[in-house]
Amino acid sequence: MNTSIIRYILGLVLKMEAALMILPCIVALVYGEYKGLLSYLSVLCICAIIGFISTHKKPESHVFYLKEGCVATSLSWIILSIMGCLPFVITQEIPSFTDALFETISGFTTTGASILSDVESLSYCNIFWRSLTHWIGGMGVLVFLLAIIPLSGGSNFNLMRAESPGPSVGKLVPKIKTTARLLYIIYIGMTFIEIILLIAGQMPIFDAITTSFGTAGTGGFGIKNDSITSYSPYIQWVVTIFMILFGVNFNAYYFMLLKQWKKSLLMEEVRYYFIIIGISTAIIFFNILNLFSNAFDALRHATFQVGSILTTTGFSSVDFDIWPETSKIILVLLMFIGACSGSTGGGIKVSRIMILIKTVVKELNSYIHPRSVRKIKIDGKPVEHDVVRATNVYFITFMVVFAFSVFAISFENIGLVTSFTAVAATINNIGPGLELVGPTQNFSVFGPFSKYVLMFDMLAGRLELFPLLILFHPSALKDMVKKSNNY
């Protein structure tokens, strides 16, 4: 294994984190939080120093394969989270390291599950950093790196592949660097529009920026204890629309930028995504109609919650834990479906569900016509057998990890619904579940062991299982041990 390139990439990631920490420093300055400023500055220095040391020596070879790409990606996310949680610990606002790490991983993986019962007591710089982690994690750390650093060569695609969600990762344009830049231009542009629209709705600037970060990354850290509940209907609508927009495959926006409207509207995945939103909203709307005084409120909350859960954002406009059973079940099912591939959302992804369902239909057909030949198609193009196989394996692995996690946290003895939805909400990067981890509750009910299990789930869900699981593969482990011996 090319360990030198992994070290180099990790160093770059740390340097980038150091650069990003300048932002909370500025916030601390603006609000005069000198304790916060000091803690962010010190962590910034640590990151920068380690970063410069490990990138000082250029790697011997720039060639690396999927294996290295996956290991580098997983380790990047882990290191990023460990360094990112230090300010919370140093400022003593989240004194426990485990809790701080949980909060940070939840941030970077755009989960939005919190262990804080009183978010509003945090200092501004910490709230800002917490929301910023969503924004960084949403489009991907390494994609960001690829957009700005001069790592050249085709091997870099292996980094992007390890980090980007979806069954098959494509490029928008021939060069990775340009692709990554385009993605970030779209991402930044949309975030900016949302901030403007929120400010136009009388939202305070700080709230608008942090809420937009949470929406853009489909994260879901609220900056108020009751998430988005207390904001005006206008703001809730804006957030709803943008949550749904950030859950769309970014290729669609690229085609729009190129003015190929037809192409972007014809994307099968996006079409199904909107169909799912439409149907679930309709059912929930009629189901909860009697809970609200007027139909507009019911419609707003139904749309908001469907958008929030399907895109795996996890904001809440209302306590949906008290909704009728049918609505809750729909929301739990939506958790698993997730957003489109190539978006910032989590979950299994609409495209994978499409492939899985089409495989089932194909299997059924083969019972009726045992010799029939039929290829699964998406967007009118046949899906390669490898992709179908990988999707099936992904689904099975997902279920296995899911089952083990539910089992592992069952020792907490806090009820099946809580355990089940806690794992579902973390592995799908959503945030709130039901009952004890419902929208008005938080994850502080769990013990440290369960928290680590859930942290693993969040990372596994964000990196789509395999890049993280490969760290535990015996030969990868052996390679890494060898690396430390050679060091």
Added chain:
Amino acid sequence: MISNIHHSKNGLNIIIVGCGKVGAALVEQLVREGHDITIIDKNPQKIQNYTNLYDIMGIVGNGASYSVQQEAGIENTDLIIAVTGSDELNLLCCTIAKQVGNCSAIARVRSPEYSEESNYLRERLGLAMIINPDLETAKEATHILCLPTALEVNSFAHNQAQLIKIQIPESNFLDNKSIAQISKSLNAKFLICAIERDGKIIIPSGNVTLHKGDKISFAATRRETINFLKQIGFRTNQVKDTMIIGGGKTAFYLAKILINIGISVKIIEQNKERCEELSILLPKATIINGDGTNEELLKEEGISTCKSFIPLTGIDEENIFLTLYASKISNAKVITKINRNAFMNVIDDLNLGSILYPKYITSETIVAYVRAKKNSINNSNIETLYHMFNSQVEAIEFSIYEPSAVTDTEIMNLNLKNNILIAFINRNGVITIPSGQDSIHVGDTVMIVTTHTGFNDIQDILKD
């Protein structure tokens, strides 16, 4: 904003249709030069392999289809290169691309029937280039047969200057002499540009000493080449006859050219029908019907006395064994054609005489065109570009159109990068091998030999 990103400063948007051997060589070369490449092939596995290996975009489909070309972004493409296995498909790809987009097009056309008409086709279809790998390979082989002591012959400045690669035999005049000594003791104008020793490339200065077994490349005018080679004891006349094994397209083109310049040709081909075809097409050649890998047949046809021997079968291993055999039992000049390029290091160690890589010959011709096109867009000034020593060395011919830091300064006062030589200056058709006192003027063309890659402008030779 988007259009900015699409036209990144240095790269062209290029679509390559067909990922065979030539396609792959092109991708490798053009990616290195920073172009934005999209490949189209029907085989998803190939697309997968190459997109994993290089920073390019891949599309599975038929390159001649309008919708596939659209998907590849034909509107923004500067150049389409069709190198699939089928001539007709290549021409169709280019024709359609010309209709849809505003791009130049290069098609590979191998069949001799079309090749005769390639100029007509090119003009009528508005193509930038029609390339025939077999014909190019045959031309390259001809160059070598005309100067059989050379391993490689490249021509520059409208054939006036040449870059010749030779290997120094044992107890040769050059053995154990430094370059400064050699230039003093010989009465010839030449410049040794590159030395390959144990697989390493040296761009030499005056105090480097040559040894037997070194492969050297030198630049000289046509006349001085002969002069130099004679003085160091190399033969300089062209071969009298040649024996070609395998009667494929390359063999046909080669035989045709050789017969025209008065070299007698013998072709051994296994397939009876092909033999009859060849005998009609090449009435002056001797066509033998038989197995070219049969030792007895080769002896019977006089392999031990023939002056040159060129196996052109489709199988690399056969070609290699045949040349090894030929160089063992005869003094013939041998040329080996190698299609694939796995195990290059091993191949280099064998005594295979001159080696031809058809796919590189093809890709280099195309790359030279791409560079010229890029230059016309970016205002650069490369005339021709050659790769030597497995692409480790580039020889680039620049036209000097305007005054710059490089012009009107004595060469010895220029702050050149390491591993750069100015091989010759062409001033109004007169070739000079420059010394330190010479300088470059506006209107000259200058040839640079270097181990750096990606030079675009003559100023790139200066240290930053």
